Amino acid sequence: MPNEIVLSADRIVKTYTVGKRTVEAVKEISFDVFKNEIFALLGPNGSGKTSTIKMLLGLTLPNAGCINMLGFQIPKDVNKVLGHTGAILEGARNLYWHMSVMENVYYFANIKGKEVAQVKEPMELWAEKLNMANNLNMPVGRLSRGMQQKAALICCLAMNPSILILDEPLLGLDVMTMFEMEDAIRELKKYTTVILSSHNLRFVERVADRLAILKEGSLIAMGPINELKKSISLFQFRLTLQKREANWGYLQDIESMHSKGVKVKVTEVDDYTDIVELTLSQPELIFDIMSTLKEYNAVPIEISTLGESFEEVFLSLIERGEQLEACV
Numbered sequence: 489m490p491n492e493i494v495l496s497a498d499r500i501v502k503t504y505t506v507g508k509r510t511v512e513a514v515k516e517i518s519f520d521v522f523k524n525e526i527f528a529l530l531g532p533n534g535s536g537k538t539s540t541i542k543m544l545l546g547l548t549l550p551n552a553g554c555i556n557m558l559g560f561q562i563p564k565d566v567n568k569v570l571g572h573t574g575a576i577l578e579g580a581r582n583l584y585w586h587m588s589v590m591e592n593v594y595y596f597a598n599i600k601g602k603e604v605a606q607v608k609e610p611m612e613l614w615a616e617k618l619n620m621a622n623n624l625n626m627p628v629g630r631l632s633r634g635m636q637q638k639a640a641l642i643c644c645l646a647m648n649p650s651i652l653i654l655d656e657p658l659l660g661l662d663v664m665t666m667f668e669m670e671d672a673i674r675e676l677k678k679y680t681t682v683i684l685s686s687h688n689l690r691f692v693e694r695v696a697d698r699l700a701i702l703k704e705g706s707l708i709a710m711g712p713i714n715e716l717k718k719s720i721s722l723f724q725f726r727l728t729l730q731k732r733e734a735n736w737g738y739l740q741d742i743e744s745m746h747s748k749g750v751k752v753k754v755t756e757v758d759d760y761t762d763i764v765e766l767t768l769s770q771p772e773l774i775f776d777i778m779s780t781l782k783e784y785n786a787v788p789i790e791i792s793t794l795g796e797s798f799e800e801v802f803l804s805l806i807e808r809g810e811q812l813e814a815c816v
């Protein structure tokens with residue numbers, strides 16, 4: 489069935505009381521997650537991602553709103569979905585360190601009411617994919633941090649979860665392990681639905697089908713990355729400039745156009761040549777840039793357009809930031 493909804497959060501709210509202060513961590517956000525997609529939660533520090541994930545897992549109670557997961561109400565029916573969900577929170581590797589990876593898998597299978605025969609095959613499959621086949625008999629405490637992270641993932645995946653929740657799955661991993669994790673996560677959607685949070689925008693851009701961007705507890709954008717890119721309409725150019733000695737002040741004037749929607753980054757190639765990268769909120773702003781350059785006798789000898797980078801789109805969405813009435 490196309491776009492079968494496996495999780496639905498409806499106007500969920502989370503507030504914490506700290507002394508006399510109330511922190512509104514999540515402010516009435518709603519979203520659906522579809523079967524076999526990778527859905528990413530993004531946002532700056534403190535925007536409410538972990539609070540949202542904890543509510544989905546029934547680890548903290550929403551103050552208002554409701555969550556439906558696989559047909560059950562969370563947190564009321566959380567025990568009924570436990571056998572169908574897996575989670576790794578903020579790089580935590582919640583395994584028993586004195587037991588081997590395999591013993592951990594069988595131990596958690598037992599807790600979830602599963603037979604060894606049910607979990608053996610997926611355990612071996614994911615151990616193979618994650619280059620961990622030779623480490624299944626190693627005590628977890630003797631594995632490197634990256635391997636422990638992979639062991640935690642194998643342990644979750646061996647249970648064949650219908651929904652897998654990963655909070656910062658790349659936290660603390662080296663580059664090689666990050667790529668292995670990324671490949672595994674990309675492949676995961678053949679088997680399950682993944683909800684993840686990450687600060688690594690390039691990783692999210694590469695793996696996520698859809699994403700939700702949070703800012704200060706509010707949902708400010710949601711949709712596939714390409715849709716978000718279209719909605720923000722940034723125009724990016726790269727100019728190679730030949731400067732004249734007397735007139736090097738062009739940069740200050742361009743920087744002062746920030747409030748109009750101009751962002752500028754300059755790399756000095758040599759004393760007489762600059763490479764200038766411009767991000768414009770309106771394409772017409774290029775005329776203002778050209779007038780300024782003319783005034784300073786800085787001559788563009790090469791102009792090219794740049795594809796919008798997801799980082800720029802993300803930053804623009806965060807800067808623009810008001811809560812969306814209707815998400816894409």
Ligand SMILES: Nc1ncnc2c1ncn2[C@@H]1O[C@H](COP(=O)(O)OP(=O)(O)OP(=O)(O)O)[C@@H](O)[C@H]1O
Nearest residue numbers: 504506511513531532533534535536537538539540
């Ligand atoms: N247990 C708690 N008690 C009080 N305040 C909390 C608690 N947990 C989170 N907060 C506050 O709620 C807000 C949202 O925090 P949360 O951890 O959900 O954000 P986040 O987007 O996951 O942040 P990060 O990217 O830094 O992990 C922050 O202001 C945080 O200080």
